[in-house]
Amino acid sequence: MVQKSVLMVVCAVRFNYNICRGTADVFNILSGGVALVRGIGIDVVEIERIDKLIEKYGSHFLEKVFTPGEIAYCNQKAHPALHFAGRWAAKEAFYKALPESFQPFATWKSIEVLPENASGRPEIRVLSFDVADNFQKEKITSLLISISHERTICTAIVILS
Numbered sequence: 001m002v003q004k005s006v007l008m009v010v011c012a013v014r015f016n017y018n019i020c021r022g023t024a025d026v027f028n029i030l031s032g033g034v035a036l037v038r039g040i041g042i043d044v045v046e047i048e049r050i051d052k053l054i055e056k057y058g059s060h061f062l063e064k065v066f067t068p069g070e071i072a073y074c075n076q077k078a079h080p081a082l083h084f085a086g087r088w089a090a091k092e093a094f095y096k097a098l099p100e101s102f103q104p105f106a107t108w109k110s111i112e113v114l115p116e117n118a119s120g121r122p123e124i125r126v127l128s129f130d131v132a133d134n135f136q137k138e139k140i141t142s143l144l145i146s147i148s149h150e151r152t153i154c155t156a157i158v159i160l161s
Helices: 002-015 021-027 047-065 068-075 080-097 129-138
Strands: 039-046 111-115 122-126 143-149 153-160
Touching: 039 047, 039 080, 047 080, 068 080, 068 111, 080 111, 080 122, 080 143, 080 153, 122 129, 122 143
Parallel strands: none
Antiparallel strands: 039 153, 111 122, 143 153
16 A cells, blocks of 8 residues: 555656656656655654753753754754754654664664755764665665754654665
8 A cells, every 4th residue: 555655656746747846856756767765754743842851851861862963953053942853853754764674773863863054954864884784785875854843843754765
């Protein structure tokens, strides 16, 4: 059922490129070929929940879940909890997108989610050798991410292909 749904989405993107321009890159349409989507993960988190965890557990919580780079990035913002919540949602979405074979060694700090450049667009950096090695074995070559913030919630989606 999942493969059929993905195929329908791919067909919609291939034949309605002008309508679906933003998602065309997701499916890597080159020379009429389509890259396989290997995993999709999505997560939604209440910003207040992350804020309460930070208040209750402080640096212990932050250092367990986030990398030093993520902590530094979020703490420099006017509302750090908003940015920590976005990274939490991104990490959850990433783990949901992973094939089952990755589960034994994927941890919170296997990845780092930081802006790729001045544009502020998020990028996933794989820090774990085991995860990177398995991406090569599984022929996963693309990690796409989007994070969105609203007043009270953050959401993220990750697509592996």
